[in-house]
Amino acid sequence: xxxxxxxxxxxxxxxxxxxxxxxxxxxxxxxxxxxxxxxxxxxxxxxxxxxxxxxxxxxxxxxxxxxxxxxxxxxxxxxxxxxxxxxxxxxxxxxxxxxxxxxxxxxxxxxxxxxxxxxxxxxxxxxxxxxxxxxxxxxxxxxxxxxxxxxxxxxxxxxxxxxxxxxxxxxxxxxxxxxxxxxxxxxxxxxxxxxxxxxxxxxxxxxxxxxxxxxxxxxxxxxxxxxxxxxxxxxxxxxxxxxxxxxxxxxxxxxxxxxxxxxxxxxxxxxxxxxxxxxxxxxx
Amino acid sequence: xxxxxxxxxxxxxxxxxxxxxxxxxxxxxxxxxxxxxxxxxxxxxxxxxxxxxxxxxxxxxxxxxxxxxxxxxxxxxxxxxxxxxxxxxxxxxxxxxxxxxxxxxxxxxxxxxxxxxxxxxxxxxxxxxxxxxxxxxxxxxxxxxxxxxxxxxxxxxxxxxxxxxxxxxxxxxxxxxxxxxxxxxxxxxxxxxxxxxxxxxxxxxxxxxxxxxxxxxxxxxxxxxxxxxxxxxxxxxxxxxxxxxxxxxxxxxxxxxxxxxxxxxxxxxxxxxxxxxxxxxxxxxxxxxxxxxxxxxxxxxxxxxxxxxxxxxxxxxxxxxxxxxxxxxxxxxxxxxxxxxxxx
Numbered sequence: 001x002x003x004x005x006x007x008x009x010x011x012x013x014x015x016x017x018x019x020x021x022x023x024x025x026x027x028x029x030x031x032x033x034x035x036x037x038x039x040x041x042x043x044x045x046x047x048x049x050x051x052x053x054x055x056x057x058x059x060x061x062x063x064x065x066x067x068x069x070x071x072x073x074x075x076x077x078x079x080x081x082x083x084x085x086x087x088x089x090x091x092x093x094x095x096x097x098x099x100x101x102x103x104x105x106x107x108x109x110x111x112x113x114x115x116x117x118x119x120x121x122x123x124x125x126x127x128x129x130x131x132x133x134x135x136x137x138x139x140x141x142x143x144x145x146x147x148x149x150x151x152x153x154x155x156x157x158x159x160x161x162x163x164x165x166x167x168x169x170x171x172x173x174x175x176x177x178x179x180x181x182x183x184x185x186x187x188x189x190x191x192x193x194x195x196x197x198x199x200x201x202x203x204x205x206x207x208x209x210x211x212x213x214x215x216x217x218x219x220x221x222x223x224x225x226x227x228x229x230x231x232x233x234x235x236x237x238x239x240x241x242x243x244x245x246x247x248x249x250x251x252x253x254x255x256x257x258x259x260x261x262x263x264x265x266x267x268x269x270x271x272x273x274x275x276x277x278x279x280x281x282x283x284x
Numbered sequence: 285x286x287x288x289x290x291x292x293x294x295x296x297x298x299x300x301x302x303x304x305x306x307x308x309x310x311x312x313x314x315x316x317x318x319x320x321x322x323x324x325x326x327x328x329x330x331x332x333x334x335x336x337x338x339x340x341x342x343x344x345x346x347x348x349x350x351x352x353x354x355x356x357x358x359x360x361x362x363x364x365x366x367x368x369x370x371x372x373x374x375x376x377x378x379x380x381x382x383x384x385x386x387x388x389x390x391x392x393x394x395x396x397x398x399x400x401x402x403x404x405x406x407x408x409x410x411x412x413x414x415x416x417x418x419x420x421x422x423x424x425x426x427x428x429x430x431x432x433x434x435x436x437x438x439x440x441x442x443x444x445x446x447x448x449x450x451x452x453x454x455x456x457x458x459x460x461x462x463x464x465x466x467x468x469x470x471x472x473x474x475x476x477x478x479x480x481x482x483x484x485x486x487x488x489x490x491x492x493x494x495x496x497x498x499x500x501x502x503x504x505x506x507x508x509x510x511x512x513x514x515x516x517x518x519x520x521x522x523x524x525x526x527x528x529x530x531x532x533x534x535x536x537x538x539x540x541x542x543x544x545x546x547x548x549x550x551x552x553x554x555x556x557x558x559x560x561x562x563x564x565x566x567x568x569x570x571x572x573x574x575x576x577x578x579x580x581x582x583x584x585x586x587x588x589x590x591x592x593x594x595x596x597x598x599x600x601x602x603x604x605x606x607x608x609x610x611x612x613x614x615x616x617x618x619x620x621x622x623x624x625x626x627x628x
Binding site: 188193200 | 334357369371372383
């Protein structure tokens, strides 16, 4: 099919609907947020239009910068864990029979239908001392006494990986299905064991897919604010938790907005540098 | 014994037997073509030799060693797949060096070998190109070079030339055969193209329904087909039933002279190549028929003759142009040396 460039203004008409939706539901609210982030806060939860930097100045204090660092680190670790686990899993999944694949995909989709709250409480029960999995270990003789595994960083990580894993599989699945299975067979005939074939052929030829998936899971994990509260200690709280706290409980809209804007900017910078790095690697 | 031997190998997928009781020996340094229609089991047989599928029963031996259950990557093979399966993330040179890299050979050795192989397949100077920038014929050559980079014990090719256009395919057939003879490497090619098999092979193995129907040199397959399937599959042929009783031979209800069946046979099928069908004036002892169509292709002339409702095709060169036209009554003389008697 040949595509012609739009000639007249009327040719752009099909863009009108998506453009309107984007402006009304994304650009305007985001613009408002940027504006609010420069407003001055009044006593009693109100704010007046102004142009001050005190919200950003307050954010740059060590405490909030530390939280930002932790949030980014957590999201990166979650993204790496998810991709490391999901890549071999999805690869093996695509080599199963059609029926087995459908069964697995339905199971994964049903995990997606669970709300974050249910996932959080389910894991906090599983990690508890009284009813948790450690009781199982005690019965099996692996552990001496049942103990609580939550709140802890491991519990937060586990919950978030669990939540993001189905997304990761669903994003990787189409690319892996399309991967020519004779590529691995060729690698094996040329002397690579199945494991080496996976690392020398499957992983490198999926390079851009893997980078895209890392970014997606990273952003997904960055927005999580319930699981860190349910499964972690206050030092495991992410910036999203603090934003929610400031916006809803402290009624400090301008400061919440400033944090949100900062989070968006840092995220964009990270994503852009990852994409650039990926492109550079491809050219080399 | 040096070479490959396949002993009573059967492969079953569920209830379906893809390969049945195949026996085959490939002496070291020979070129074998597995030839047959699609679904005849030839690719499955090749995949078992490569170790990509395991036989349900039977054994495969290479140089006297049982390799039936040896994993693919320990067999020292070179395989060219139908899809070529070049690694898209590697350059031409990296693709060819892949088997050496896996075997942890030194960088200098890899580079030297890549240069050797590239000049062997006439692609000198292409080492740094991405494979996506190559034409079909060039990819083909890269796949061959990659398969040969470790000097494998067995060189296996699955329909290697099917993606190329007719002219390039013919040229590559000759080139592949010359390369194989120069390297003296044991080679097995799967193909459904009988011209390709005739061009390249020392031994043609004709398969159908998972079984080997005949394994012999190309000319023997052509001149002495083992059964009507082989006769029909290899080249063009006329298959006609023949009956013999009391020293007389009849074809399609007409008595013929000059043709005798072996003493113990009363019924058989004759295979007569079109170039062996000699048209004469109608006479006693020759099959009587009517010319229904003439196809003059320049290089050859095909004459279609109707004999009692059956069509027999004769092919002649322009030098021996038969002096007939559509509607003429003609005779077809048959002699023992022109026909192959196929047992029913």
